[in-house]
Amino acid sequence: MSDRSLQAIVLAAGLGTRMRSAAPKVMHEIGNLPMVGHVLKRVQRYDGAGIAVVVGPQMPDLVKLVGKLAPGATCHEQVDRLGTAHAVLAARDVLKQPKDDVLVLFGDTPLVSDAAVDRVRGGLASGADVVVLGFEAVDPFGYGRLVMKGDALLAIREEKDATEAERAITFCNSGIMGFRGTIALDLISAIGNTNAKGEYYLTDAAELGHARGLKVIAVSASEDDVRGINNRAQLAECEAIFQKRMRQDVMLSGVTLQAPETVFFSHDTVLGVDVTVEPNVVFGPGVTVEAGARIRAFSHLEGTHVGAGSLIGPYARLRPGAVLAADTHVGNFVEIKNAKVGAGAKVNHLSYIGDASIGARSNIGAGTITCNYDGYGKYKTEIGEGCFIGSNSTLVAPIQIGDGAYIAAGSTVTEAVPVDALAIGRAHQSVKPERAKELRARFAARKAEKS
Ligand code: UD1
Numbered sequence: 105m106s107d108r109s110l111q112a113i114v115l116a117a118g119l120g121t122r123m124r125s126a127a128p129k130v131m132h133e134i135g136n137l138p139m140v141g142h143v144l145k146r147v148q149r150y151d152g153a154g155i156a157v158v159v160g161p162q163m164p165d166l167v168k169l170v171g172k173l174a175p176g177a178t179c180h181e182q183v184d185r186l187g188t189a190h191a192v193l194a195a196r197d198v199l200k201q202p203k204d205d206v207l208v209l210f211g212d213t214p215l216v217s218d219a220a221v222d223r224v225r226g227g228l229a230s231g232a233d234v235v236v237l238g239f240e241a242v243d244p245f246g247y248g249r250l251v252m253k254g255d256a257l258l259a260i261r262e263e264k265d266a267t268e269a270e271r272a273i274t275f276c277n278s279g280i281m282g283f284r285g286t287i288a289l290d291l292i293s294a295i296g297n298t299n300a301k302g303e304y305y306l307t308d309a310a311e312l313g314h315a316r317g318l319k320v321i322a323v324s325a326s327e328d329d330v331r332g333i334n335n336r337a338q339l340a341e342c343e344a345i346f347q348k349r350m351r352q353d354v355m356l357s358g359v360t361l362q363a364p365e366t367v368f369f370s371h372d373t374v375l376g377v378d379v380t381v382e383p384n385v386v387f388g389p390g391v392t393v394e395a396g397a398r399i400r401a402f403s404h405l406e407g408t409h410v411g412a413g414s415l416i417g418p419y420a421r422l423r424p425g426a427v428l429a430a431d432t433h434v435g436n437f438v439e440i441k442n443a444k445v446g447a448g449a450k451v452n453h454l455s456y457i458g459d460a461s462i463g464a465r466s467n468i469g470a471g472t473i474t475c476n477y478d479g480y481g482k483y484k485t486e487i488g489e490g491c492f493i494g495s496n497s498t499l500v501a502p503i504q505i506g507d508g509a510y511i512a513a514g515s516t517v518t519e520a521v522p523v524d525a526l527a528i529g530r531a532h533q534s535v536k537p538e539r540a541k542e543l544r545a546r547f548a549a550r551k552a553e554k555s
């Protein structure tokens with residue numbers, strides 16, 4: 105299969121009215137990746153694949169997104185929405201110099217598996233001219249029914265055009281279809297619109313192909329693989345299926361999830377072997393956790409790298425640009441953003457570390473705050489190796505603290521601290537012996553006088 109060239113066409117022109125959204129349907133996310141991105145990923149696996157995306161008019165954000173996710177892809181505008189065959193023809197330019205295989209996928213069917221797409225291409229490789237990805241529907245209502253005769257697919261009948269007998273068929277069209285490149289443009293161009301909806305149905309390629317003596321077949325996938333999304337309830341159902349698959353994959357790859365159903369992943373989360381994830385942890389986009397680390401309960405991570413053997417949380421918040429080396433400890437109610445934390449360093453309680461670097465083995469005391477922002481610019485806090493930052497310190501950036509320095513608890517630090525120095529930045533303490541006792545006597549006498 106790998107030596108066969110591919111042109112993929114992703115249909116995404118629909119407004120998705122039932123989403124009730126200002127954004128095009130295919131931009132809504134599953135696992136923090138827009139659903140069209142999941143479909144693009146399935147075809148980007150094939151080396152040198154041509155990718156065309158059919159978009160609706162006035163969808164500049166979608167065009168921009170496609171440019172970002174699949175830089176080589178072309179976008180084609182379908183001005184009037186006259187049906188799925190009409191949509192494919194919006195990208196007719198890419199069909200003029202045929203690749204071996206043409207694959208048509210729907211942008212709103214994000215859960216399709218690599219294996220299912222491979223099966224469609226396998227059908228083409230084995231000599232079929234048209235291959236439809238079918239599935240057994242629990243409730244076939246609304247789907248195109250696959251009218252089979254043995255291995256041959258005779259026709260696809262849309263719900264509104266189906267006879268009583270055809271409606272009883274439960275083997276349905278997922279919408280994903282493959283065409284032999286040399287016949288695709290000719291066959292799809294010949295499709296008419298004499299049907300209940302007056303639309304150009306891509307599905308008519310089956311009956312038309314069969315009449316022309318082409319080999320038209322169906323291959324199958326599971327229903328979860330081909331679930332389409334029309335509204336936000338279905339979006340949530342697909343999210344749940346996606347999360348379930350991620351949890352399964354992650355556990356089988358050597359990660360312990362204590363309560364899998366409470367852990368949420370992004371499409372790109374990477375966890376090393378022997379990582380343990382406690383309950384109620386959320387992984388936003390761009391997180392890598394190395395071997396043996398433990399993410400404790402109620403932590404939220406995004407755009408973060410966690411080094412091997414580190415201990416994170418409970419209740420830690422790691423934001424984009426947090427890069428933690430091996431064996432770091434980040435404890436409860438600690439927020440870290442755009443900061444490097446060296447090997448073995450500890451930030452265990454109630455701190456904000458932003459735009460900073462912390463050297464290896466440094467200890468950041470409870471309540472330490474890096475003051476990185478003055479309302480206009482962001483500034484860096486650089487803490488060396490083996491430092492000890494006392495509790496409730498306020499580090500006003502830009503600031504450098506040399507290796508091995510001590511900061512006394514409660515200090516406000518505004519000037520650089522040299523290597524191995526002690527900085528104390530707080531008011532001097534004065535103690536007045538017996539003064540509390542005197543005050544108590546005076547206050548009690550005043551109260552007695554009044555009553
Ligand atoms: C389609 C199939 C049906 C299949 C079902 C699976 C046809 C005629 N019917 O029906 O057999 O069982 O999907 O979910 O193909 N689109 C455009 N431009 C258009 C029309 C559609 O880009 O003019 C896009 C939509 O954005 C969507 C996809 O094509 O991504 C499918 O269109 P939709 O109207 O949802 O088709 P269904 O009625 O669900």
Ligand code: CA
Nearest residue numbers: 212332333334
């Ligand atoms: Ca649909």
